[in-house]
Amino acid sequence: MKPEGFEEYRKNPECELRLGVASWANGNDDIKSFKFTTFDAAGKAKRMGEMPVEALPQALEFAIREGYITL
Secondary structure, rough: OOEEEEEEEEOOOOEEEEEEOOOOOOOOOOOEEEEOOOOOOOEEEOOOOOOEEEHHHHHHHHHHHOOOOOO
């Protein structure tokens, strides 16, 4: 991922939410992704999975429907 925006994760200030150009974009800066980021002991971002930004609404709906989170 080529990060374009960062935000501290409210439940754990040692983690961040990132938005940016997807690692699989192959030069197309219009393909965006979301990443939950944690850091190693040296403060470097660990490799974490990405998901397309467009998948966030369905992911939230799924988590709500399954009882993992509520609105």
